[in-house]
Amino acid sequence: MAAVEDIRKRLEGLGLEGVKEHNEVKGGEEWRKEVGEGVFSKTLLFKPKTAKTAVPTPVLVIAKDDTETSAAAIGKLLNLKELRVASEDLMKEVMPGVQSKDDLSILLLPAPLAPTLHVLIDEALVSSSAPIAIHGSSSASTVFLAGAQIKSFLESLQDAQTNAAEGAVAQIRVVDFTAMKKDEVAEKPAGAAASKEAKEAAAQKKKDGKKEDAYEMAVAYTKEGDFPGWYSDVLIKGDMLDYYDVSGCYILKPWSYSVWQAIQNWFDSEIKKLGVDDCYFPMFVSSARLEREKDHIEGFAPEVAWVTKAGSKDLDEPIAIRPTSETVMYPYYAKWIRSHRDLPLKLNQWNSVVRWEFKNPQPFLRTREFLWQEGHTAFLTEEEAGKEVRQILDLYRRVYEDLLAVPVIPGVKSEKEKFAGGYYTTTVEGYIPTTGRGIQGATSHCLGQNFSKMFDITVEDPRNPGQKAHVWQNSWGLSTRSIGVMVMIHGDDQGLVMPPRVAHVQVVVVPVGLTAKLSEEERKQIYDTCDKVAADLNGAGIRTKADLREGYTPGWKFNDWELRGVPVRLEVGPRDIAAGEVKAIRRHNNAKSQMAMADLAQSMPKVLDEIHDAMFAKAKTAFDDHLYKIDKWEQVVPALDSKNVLILPWCEAEDCEDDIKDRSAKQATEGQVVDEKAPSAGAKSLCIPFDQDRFGKLEPGTKCIGCGADAKRWTMFGRSY
Numbered sequence: 001m002a003a004v005e006d007i008r009k010r011l012e013g014l015g016l017e018g019v020k021e022h023n024e025v026k027g028g029e030e031w032r033k034e035v036g037e038g039v040f041s042k043t044l045l046f047k048p049k050t051a052k053t054a055v056p057t058p059v060l061v062i063a064k065d066d067t068e069t070s071a072a073a074i075g076k077l078l079n080l081k082e083l084r085v086a087s088e089d090l091m092k093e094v095m096p097g098v099q100s101k102d103d104l105s106i107l108l109l110p111a112p113l114a115p116t117l118h119v120l121i122d123e124a125l126v127s128s129s130a131p132i133a134i135h136g137s138s139s140a141s142t143v144f145l146a147g148a149q150i151k152s153f154l155e156s157l158q159d160a161q162t163n164a165a166e167g168a169v170a171q172i173r174v175v176d177f178t179a180m181k182k183d184e185v186a187e188k189p190a191g192a193a194a195s196k197e198a199k200e201a202a203a204q205k206k207k208d209g210k211k212e213d214a215y216e217m218a219v220a221y222t223k224e225g226d227f228p229g230w231y232s233d234v235l236i237k238g239d240m241l242d243y244y245d246v247s248g249c250y251i252l253k254p255w256s257y258s259v260w261q262a263i264q265n266w267f268d269s270e271i272k273k274l275g276v277d278d279c280y281f282p283m284f285v286s287s288a289r290l291e292r293e294k295d296h297i298e299g300f301a302p303e304v305a306w307v308t309k310a311g312s313k314d315l316d317e318p319i320a321i322r323p324t325s326e327t328v329m330y331p332y333y334a335k336w337i338r339s340h341r342d343l344p345l346k347l348n349q350w351n352s353v354v355r356w357e358f359k360n361p362q363p364f365l366r367t368r369e370f371l372w373q374e375g376h377t378a379f380l381t382e383e384e385a386g387k388e389v390r391q392i393l394d395l396y397r398r399v400y401e402d403l404l405a406v407p408v409i410p411g412v413k414s415e416k417e418k419f420a421g422g423y424y425t426t427t428v429e430g431y432i433p434t435t436g437r438g439i440q441g442a443t444s445h446c447l448g449q450n451f452s453k454m455f456d457i458t459v460e461d462p463r464n465p466g467q468k469a470h471v472w473q474n475s476w477g478l479s480t481r482s483i484g485v486m487v488m489i490h491g492d493d494q495g496l497v498m499p500p501r502v503a504h505v506q507v508v509v510v511p512v513g514l515t516a517k518l519s520e521e522e523r524k525q526i527y528d529t530c531d532k533v534a535a536d537l538n539g540a541g542i543r544t545k546a547d548l549r550e551g552y553t554p555g556w557k558f559n560d561w562e563l564r565g566v567p568v569r570l571e572v573g574p575r576d577i578a579a580g581e582v583k584a585i586r587r588h589n590n591a592k593s594q595m596a597m598a599d600l601a602q603s604m605p606k607v608l609d610e611i612h613d614a615m616f617a618k619a620k621t622a623f624d625d626h627l628y629k630i631d632k633w634e635q636v637v638p639a640l641d642s643k644n645v646l647i648l649p650w651c652e653a654e655d656c657e658d659d660i661k662d663r664s665a666k667q668a669t670e671g672q673v674v675d676e677k678a679p680s681a682g683a684k685s686l687c688i689p690f691d692q693d694r695f696g697k698l699e700p701g702t703k704c705i706g707c708g709a710d711a712k713r714w715t716m717f718g719r720s721y
């Protein structure tokens, strides 16, 4: 029985004073009467339908009391059948001391947690800044905890379990129930059934070749069956990121940050060749500066975060955190550019920016703070500026294609989609095959003379002595979103699949065949050989790690590195050593081969290049196969529903773009519940590709598919992120 004393100890561990005692309460209304207004939680326990003899796998949910927590949606999320409210017996088993469902409290959970338990925490709780009421030892007591404390408390129970038993651990997840409910409505039951079969097959496959416990680490969702669940699970289990207690912000762990560094290193060396220098401007912007360019600020205003207080004192004037740095930097460009001899000015900074979005946050793709580089350059002429816009865009294309093995289509944005306050915007656009949505990769803007007029950045015009000329400006940015695109495109049901050129570890060496029969000397020989193979490869510039961790089976290690997506695994066992070989397994296609140990340093770079090329080719085929050229409106929505990106003859009028978006959204959502927070179902323009020829000649007189006016160019439309 969990005594009140134990609860007090736990609360002390959380740095809190004791428990508020009151009358027993049934439900939220009675509870509010006892403790007053505030944010209240609810704690629920479900049980899926399982065979009588099977170990029950209960699901504990802690949510804000007004969050809708549908058992059907939770069941679907976790791939569990017919979730029901658990019996009192099971409640007592999961939380000793509980008398009825009104008493359920996370503070009663024993440590360590049972490995069969699923714990779901409502995202709305974790992101709540107000203290949240939860029960203490029964419904006759209340304590207030911050959302982050609830999460860390549950994780501490999980940690206790990890320490107690290596392998199986209870699954704790933060869940956006609102978004989940939408998925349930939108997805067909047939898809769910298929995904379950796929998952069972995957589980079976894992069990065939690997240790039982390996399965517990595996990705819990299939990519096709539950893409959002798959994506977040892969990022966590692949060790790329962790959640944070400010909603929409995430921690980039070394496994993802190293990808960013690989991009940084390459891009930095390329822009240095173009004469770009790095600098750093402050993250704070005064409101006067920020609001100087009207169109620009209108584009960003709803997402700007403001600092209003220092300690408990209100600031005289709120200060904004940069959503981008045009207005931060350009007053100084006006000061620094005195003569045409100061041109071109080419500066870049690697920094983070904040855009306080309220749409569903998604790791890497939509986060409130993200890392990027922003380049800001100034030229004397439009021609020079235009040339650089395209040079930078081509570097962005190469980041995606040559480093991340992600195909993109370069083009120019429509007037509606261009950068706020800019002249024109060029972009590289990618495609996520699983959802059929386009995704913007990076943008290179020509700002024209708009900002130079606003900030008075002028030089004496060498072409017209005595005359002033406003400079031509560009800005260009590439962000950590690129990492999310890479994961979405290459990852599979076993986890991440890292493109070799950015993988933190390109080759992992695992000792195998370590049976009990081996002598100590034979064991040592295997370990030493692994070390030597790794040293040789590292010496040849290939990032290699020998996994000599004790206490883990080879199967466990295989699974661990598969989750993290290491491109090549080398296995070294007694037989391999005798033959002077290693066994190589490629992550992206599971192909196995024997490689001669002696010349790995020469052969491995070729293997890594082959892997890169094969990953790129696969993604390119998926993109090309879903570029759908159409000429009748009736084809638009069916083509979108078949996960295509459309190539349309288009007039390029802004009204027409709005109309295409509205009409395609309406038709797509007829008979469905629309979630305001979800990405739109309507098609917007992604870009007007520079390479028009690949789509064939646009015959004169071809009409716009949206409005019937004369079409100007082939334009890529699609649902997007």
Ligand SMILES: [Zn+2]
Binding pocket: 650, 651, 652, 653, 656, 657, 704, 705, 706, 707, 708, 709
């Ligand atoms: Zn039109």
